Amino acid sequence: MGMALVLNCGSSSVKYQVVDTTVDEPLAVGLVERVTDHSEAIRQIIDSLSEPGSGVDLKQLTVVGHRVVQGGAEFSAPTIIDDDVEREIAKLSTLAPLHNPPNLAGITAARQAFPQLPHVAIFDTAFHSTLPEAAYTYAIDRRVAKEHGVRRYGFHGTSHSYVSRETARLMGRPVEDLSMIVLHLGNGASAAAIQGGRSVDTSMGLTPLEGLVMGTRSGDIDPAVTLHLARTAGMTIDEVDALLNRRSGMLGLTGYSDMRDVWRTAEEGSHEARLGLDVYCRRIRGYVGQYYAQLGHLDAVVFTAGVGENDDGVRLESLAGLTELGIEIDPDRNAGRKKQPTLVSTDASRIQVWVVPTNEEREIALQSIAAVS
Numbered sequence: 001m002g003m004a005l006v007l008n009c010g011s012s013s014v015k016y017q018v019v020d021t022t023v024d025e026p027l028a029v030g031l032v033e034r035v036t037d038h039s040e041a042i043r044q045i046i047d048s049l050s051e052p053g054s055g056v057d058l059k060q061l062t063v064v065g066h067r068v069v070q071g072g073a074e075f076s077a078p079t080i081i082d083d084d085v086e087r088e089i090a091k092l093s094t095l096a097p098l099h100n101p102p103n104l105a106g107i108t109a110a111r112q113a114f115p116q117l118p119h120v121a122i123f124d125t126a127f128h129s130t131l132p133e134a135a136y137t138y139a140i141d142r143r144v145a146k147e148h149g150v151r152r153y154g155f156h157g158t159s160h161s162y163v164s165r166e167t168a169r170l171m172g173r174p175v176e177d178l179s180m181i182v183l184h185l186g187n188g189a190s191a192a193a194i195q196g197g198r199s200v201d202t203s204m205g206l207t208p209l210e211g212l213v214m215g216t217r218s219g220d221i222d223p224a225v226t227l228h229l230a231r232t233a234g235m236t237i238d239e240v241d242a243l244l245n246r247r248s249g250m251l252g253l254t255g256y257s258d259m260r261d262v263w264r265t266a267e268e269g270s271h272e273a274r275l276g277l278d279v280y281c282r283r284i285r286g287y288v289g290q291y292y293a294q295l296g297h298l299d300a301v302v303f304t305a306g307v308g309e310n311d312d313g314v315r316l317e318s319l320a321g322l323t324e325l326g327i328e329i330d331p332d333r334n335a336g337r338k339k340q341p342t343l344v345s346t347d348a349s350r351i352q353v354w355v356v357p358t359n360e361e362r363e364i365a366l367q368s369i370a371a372v373s
């Protein structure tokens, strides 16, 4: 039992929740957008929670839980934060350049605001620590890989873990008996193959750049694209980094990183927007096929996060044409945004397709409270 303030500090936003384990709904939930200064954002959050009528008594807090994206090989469990842990998280920033720096800024500001409380880091990478060696190993010189820690880590683990357990519960079967593919499609996006509740493959790699097409990130490309741009276009490493992480994906293809804008312009007749959607959905379909083959048996495909929960067009198009593989969406069940878990496959579909809203903040709260109990 306990009460947690959860901070999910992103590159441009801070999401927060106050969670009491004895209550299903959060006591407070919010989002501060267009954040440039995380100390300032956290001060704003604390001010608004301190107001009478906020529904929260901050004196009741027992822990502050922080989302940290990259935990590297060091962290595979919830970790109580001290100065050493903060330094380790800072060192891992090169392996999650859009994420660990804001995560850390949030930790520093919150430790100053609540010095008397324990602070716990919950890592995106932790759930993927079960990846088999063959799934996390890149086919490069193994001495170079070992010396520089080059391997696949995987991200969005808190979401993949929560959503896979929630899906098993909804299907009325033990998660230990199920094989599923979870598609976390937010601004960042990743697929995970989950067997018996354990992650056995995932599309993000050393950093959150690999895999699916995302809002501003390219996902999979030939690594020689980087070399080519450096050699023939004279781009620096930092320029290529910014290109692939910040100016690619849907933004690079269509001019918009938000799927609502992409659909709108596609419907207005933009060829680029329509092509962007085709590239996005084709990549998802490819990963579903790949993970289906790796798992050998599949019970469910699950959509979650901003795009997965809200974008019926992406769901429909990415799983189109898979009836022979036992995957068939029902267009009527699929239609619309899903605020609640929803079965969207036909009754004839051998493999169930679900939309299950994620709740990273609640999961972080529960894990943080457990870590200090």
Ligand SMILES: Nc1ncnc2c1ncn2[C@@H]1O[C@H](COP(=O)(O)OP(=O)(O)O)[C@@H](O)[C@H]1O
Pocket (backbone or CB within 6 Å): 010, 185, 186, 187, 188, 215, 257, 258, 259, 260, 305, 306, 307, 310, 311, 337
């Ligand atoms: N109604 C909607 N229809 C289609 N896409 C949506 C809708 N609402 C949100 N999205 C998509 O969800 C994305 C944000 O997803 P989210 O999971 O909140 O991302 P993050 O946690 O990375 O900020 C937006 O960029 C947008 O593409």
Ligand SMILES: CC(=O)OP(=O)(O)O
Pocket (backbone or CB within 6 Å): 010, 069, 099, 124, 155, 156, 186, 187, 188, 189, 208
């Ligand atoms: C790891 C990652 O890509 O996170 P987000 O989707 O929040 O950007």
Ligand SMILES: [Mg+2]
Pocket (backbone or CB within 6 Å): 186, 187, 188, 305
């Ligand atoms: Mg997210």
